[in-house]
Amino acid sequence: MSKLRLIQSEVCPYAQRTHMCLLEKSLDFEVIEIDLGSKPAWFEEISPYSKVPVLQHDDLKLYESSIINEYLEDRYPEPALLPEQPAERAFARIWIDFDNVKFVPTFYRVLLEQEPVRQQQLTDDVIAQLMLLESDGLRDKRDGPFWFGRKISLVDIAIYPHFERLGVLASYRNIEIPQSCTKLLEWIAAMKERASSRKTAHDDAYHIQAYRRYADGTARGATARDMKK
Numbered sequence: 578m579s580k581l582r583l584i585q586s587e588v589c590p591y592a593q594r595t596h597m598c599l600l601e602k603s604l605d606f607e608v609i610e611i612d613l614g615s616k617p618a619w620f621e622e623i624s625p626y627s628k629v630p631v632l633q634h635d636d637l638k639l640y641e642s643s644i645i646n647e648y649l650e651d652r653y654p655e656p657a658l659l660p661e662q663p664a665e666r667a668f669a670r671i672w673i674d675f676d677n678v679k680f681v682p683t684f685y686r687v688l689l690e691q692e693p694v695r696q697q698q699l700t701d702d703v704i705a706q707l708m709l710l711e712s713d714g715l716r717d718k719r720d721g722p723f724w725f726g727r728k729i730s731l732v733d734i735a736i737y738p739h740f741e742r743l744g745v746l747a748s749y750r751n752i753e754i755p756q757s758c759t760k761l762l763e764w765i766a767a768m769k770e771r772a773s774s775r776k777t778a779h780d781d782a783y784h785i786q787a788y789r790r791y792a793d794g795t796a797r798g799a800t801a802r803d804m805k806k
């Protein structure tokens with residue numbers, strides 16, 4: 578019987594992606610929680626970037642949340658979390674990539690940045706990216722609130738965890754989603770109700786405390802180091 582084991586930290590939005598994917602696919606899995614402030618030696622051996630999540634599947638060790646989630650999709654195709662059509666699959670990957678390469682780094686950089694003028698520029702970048710998700714990501718003719726309408730997908734799962742943490746940007750940098758982003762606001766409301774997000778969720782107070790060291794510029798972990806580059 579093959580065994581899936583998620584090595585994660587509850588605080589981590591990337592780990593939440595994989596946790597949500599495992600739940601959406603109703604897979605049997607074990608969760609090993611680690612403290613990122615005091616990583617065990619065995620973890621350093623299995624995580625090449627010293628980051629969570631890591632997924633162990635029998636002898637296989639996988640890292641990078643979007644790649645792990647695609648592996649789960651390939652290995653356990655039902656229920657499908659990517660559309661069938663190649664063009665739609667490409668569209669899905671474009672927005673997962675946008676989240677990884679644009680939105681999430683800006684999310685961290687605006688927190689890490691201590692200089693007010695740079696902070697304002699990064700705030701403008703966050704708002705512009707939110708507007709782009711609204712205008713180009715969430716298409717008008719969908720038959721439901723998710724990226725591809727009625728059915729949740731790997732795009733929703735990739736993007737949502739940092740949106741659960743938007744209270745952090747509001748609290749430390751006064752950044753709110755523009756009210757004109759109605760599709761985005763509906764999408765967030767739908768994602769919040771999803772069983773996979775409810776089972777992995779934390780409230781604003783938890784996230785605000787967790788990101789304090791990013792916001793005051795004292796975070797020293799691998800993520801802070803990489804995001805500053």
Ligand SMILES: N[C@@H](CCC(=O)N[C@@H](CS)C(=O)NCC(=O)O)C(=O)O
Pocket residue numbers: 588589590591592613627628629630640641642643797798799800801
């Ligand atoms: N690109 C990675 C990012 C994972 C990541 O940054 N994880 C953070 C926690 S949210 C981590 O483990 N950081 C270790 C550290 O800061 O020392 C992924 O998608 O899995």
